[in-house]
Amino acid sequence: MTFRQFAFNNVLRNKRLYIAYFLSSLFTVMVFFTFAIFAFHPALSAGANSDALFGMGVAGGIIYIFSFFFVLYSMSSFLQSRKKEFGLLMIQGASTRQIRLMVFLENMLIGFFATVGGILLGLVFAKGILLLAENVLIISQELNFYFPTLAIVVTFISFIILFLIISIFVTFVLRSNKLIDLIKGDKQSKGEPKSSIFLAIFAALLLIIGYGTALYVKGETVVTAMVPVIIVVMIGTYLLFTQLSVYIIRRMKNNKMIFWRKTNMLLFSDLSFRLKDNARTFFMVAMISTVAFSAIGTLYGFQSLLTKGMKEENPYTLTYYPLEDSSGKDIEQDINQINAIFKEENIQTEMAKAELTYYDMKQDDRNILIAKASDYNRFAKLIGEKELNPTKSEAIVVDQSEKIVSNMDAGKILMESPIRLGNGDDIHPSKKIETEVLPELNGYYVVNDEVYGALGKPVRSETHYVWKAKHGQEDSIINAGRKISEQVGFEAQAIDYMVYEINKFYGPVLFIGLFIGIVFFVSSGSFLYFRLYTDLDEDKRKFRSIAKIGLTQHELGIVVNRQTAIMFFTPIVVALVHGAVALTALSHFFSHDLTKEASLVLGSFAVIQIVYFLIVRYFYVKQIKEAIY
Template sequence: MTFRQFAFNNVLRNKRLYIAYFLSSMFTVMVFFTFAIFAFHPTFSSGSINQNALLGMAVAGGIIYVFSFFFVLYSMSSFLQSRKREFGLLMMLGASNRQIRMMVFLENILIGFFATVGGILAGLVFAKVILLIAENVLIISESLDFYFPTLAIVVTFISFTFLFFCISIFVSFILRTNKLIDLIKGDRKSKGEPKASIILSILAALLLIVGYGSALYVKGEAVVFAMIPVIVVVTLGTYLLFTQLSVYVIRMLKNNKSIFWRKTNMLLLSDLSFRMKDNARTFFMVAIISTVAFSAIGSLYGFGSYLTKGVKEFNPFTLTYSPFRDDSQAIIKEDISKINAILQDEKIDAKMEAMELTYFETQEQDNTVLIVRASDYNRFAALIGEKELHPKENEAIVLGQSDTGKKVSERLMKSSILLDNGEEIQPSNVEASPVLLANNGFYVVNDKVHEQLGLPVRNDYSAVWKAQEGQTEQMIEVGRKINESDGDLQHKAFSIDYSLYEINKAYGPILFIGLFIGIVFFVSAGSFLYFRLFTSLDEEKRKLSAIAKIGLTQSELKKVVNRQIALLFFSPIVVALIHGAVALTALSRLFDYNLIVESSLVLGGFALIQIVYFLIVRFFYVKQVEREIF
């Protein structure tokens, strides 16, 4: 058997240890390959997608590529740590340091090659599905037909072959073999009782409390200024949480006899203190990476919801027409005729209402206020199913929209409406309604009262249309035709469906790219936990086998193993979910917009994925432990 055959067989015989590394590497290759398919798609060469979106995908591909380097590097270091005894046996049989390094180099090259090929093949299998998803998310007018991505294959293969080659050289170069006795003993050496500083444990709790408190206390623009200090404080607090506070809490539980001596808690807590100490850095890294993924995707999804919901709330009508102030009645009539013709061409059944907006002087100097007839207001309100208003002859109703409307409504409530006969009408109450857009708020009065207001300072005009449900595609085409029309019509008419289409078209690539990067980060974080779990599998088998000989039953074994795996998988994820929830709450305070639904969907989705991943890993892990012991 040659040396190359020896390295090849060594990989095959350790497939359990390498499978997570191989699959995770293959996944990163597949994601990078998917971006390459987008970037080199023939449809994009015609300019049918925003060039900024292509630039964003290129940047995202670069981020994934750089992250893959550190991910693979960490994976290799985990494998090398778990193979100390193997290296020791090879040295006893006469292997030199140079031969061990060459073996590690060949193994990594072999795995990297097959991971690259496997990632490209997997990308080709799912390419059409991913292109269909991208076509809908990116909102591209042309279809993304499947094509054989020769250039994408070449770029991906060369890029990742070079990446694995560089990592193989780097790992084999920095690999150091310890003394033979240390390698042979490997993980059997006594690690000593884990210790934790009380001061650092208290500091960890204080840092997290201060970080969370600051993030939840600040509002508005102050969130931006507090962001960096909060991130630094929470990151440091997270590191101390896993390295100090968790170990200290476990020690306190061990000192509590009623807890420590209960059933299998002695076994669980004794082993847990060592595991927390050994895995502290991994937990910290997984928590931070997962927090970045949660916060990034939650922020992108939340900001997209903020944009679209805001537009919908302020524009309840399908189409709104607001002419310029100096437009004559002939121009207004011609514009409305054009709009109705476009609606007719697209066969859209829409109801139209129009009103004259009259502005009057207020008691404040150089200020005017809109005063609307109740009948006009109710016609507009009926179109969108809003509550009608019926003010009496001696009252006026204040309407204010948006958050600034609160201050506007206070100002209008303090004012009064002066009639021609010298009487004054005091506003009676405030209503919130999206029926009319008026930044300074307005009054709704009885029709008879409106006739007694005298001559208005100025008159404006407003016309609205409300189309039936299920005509979104046609209304998008109406908006496009209006936007491409001659003259100034595109500046006067506003189509809500077309505006949302343009927002999603511009924002879709950002969300799509962020989602991919977040998923890569999250999958990588889960892989880190898998590495740490399975690299210590042999040690766990020996330990649990010895305990089973003194009376540990199969059900008790499963209970202990399940608890250990659950704590390993969910400790950093729970911390990351709390970090993410605080970060998204701070984001909602920045925009003064409730993100509870969006945050719950994102965090709940990732939590569900982690639970499924945990159940799969637990099944195979427990199966291997039982096979060894019972």
């Protein structure tokens, strides 16, 4: 048997351990390859601007760099679990150089097949990915399937180089290990886990301060506090896993009511060692997952802010603002053209017109809109809002500031400012409401029609025309908006078409962010998988010994399930809390409620992690039971 055959057989004999490494590497290659298929698609490359192409290149670089560290960490975990095997080979006469060569050949073998397999698997799902992108994203071009020669070449060369560099690097990991350390492997005493009560309390204080600051600050202060909060939370998270968690377990072990209850002795005794051994892994997984949650949540939340904000401010299908120097003939021509386009697209609409007049309020530096009730009610009727009927002695304040800009309180200012009539009398506001009937973000008054006629000379007047679609397909409304924007100009604002254009521009950005987030999240889950299966042989020996003194299969299942759940969900729960706080701070910065978007992002990742846990737990428990019973 040649040395190359020996290395090949070594991979086959360690297939349980190497299959995790192989599948994770394969998945990483597949994600990079499918992203490359999307990025190099002729339809996108031909129509994309330089900024979009640069963004895709940066995203691909991020995925590749993270893949490098992910594969490097995975390989290092495998080497740690094979210490005893390397020690036995050295006893048989193998030199350190031969062991390093064996590791190099094994890693290149797995890397080659993972790269080829990832590309082939990516080709299988390529059509589905392109179809998903075409339907989910707002892309005008059809993303037809094409043979991605460039994507294949880039992926193959990139990952062969990646595995080559890692293979060369990891061959030097064993250089400093002594033979006795390799033979003992994981049988060396780990010592009793220790923690400092001072550092444990300090960890809790850092997290409380970080969370409190992130949740308290609002507006532009969020950006100022962001870096200090991130540093404080990172330090607190590291101390949480290295000190606070170990301290809590020690306190629970000292509580006889808890420690001596059923199988808790087995759980807590082993858990303190696992928390100590895996503290850095937990910290890394928590931070990586937080980045994934926050990045995708930010992208999705920002898109929602743009689209929902525009919808909230513009509830009408079309708003037409004639220019000041527009003649009556020009306005009539534009209106006829708009109506013709709606008719051409089979869209039934209702139209309303209002003369919006602005007055100089001596109590305020701004010119304030004062609308008569009849104009307001015509607009309100189109969108199903409640009509207003103020008396001759009252004015109603309409405010949007709380929804749009939280640091402005236009409504409060208007409520404290009476309206001066032409004869010198004052009318005081009676109440304040929130609605988007008229397009005025700084707040305005609605008064009785007779009172409106008694107002003084306005500073300026604007005529607004609005249309609200009653019947019509969404595609037809968007197409009509495009035609109106092209033929009438910027005076006509078709909100559905504007939102469509934003989604069209923002869709690829969100798609790229989703790819990066998936790579980060899957990699963090794989880190936990590697740590769990690295200790599998030791767990088999431990539970086999315990089973001899009466541990039943049911009790074994309880212990293993709890142990595995704590391993998987401790860093993920911390990351979910970090992500929730980060997205809440983001909502404070934008003054826009992102609860729905944050819940969707965090909930989706939580469901994926639960499914991943159930799959891993099934095979893990199965192997433990097969080794015992």
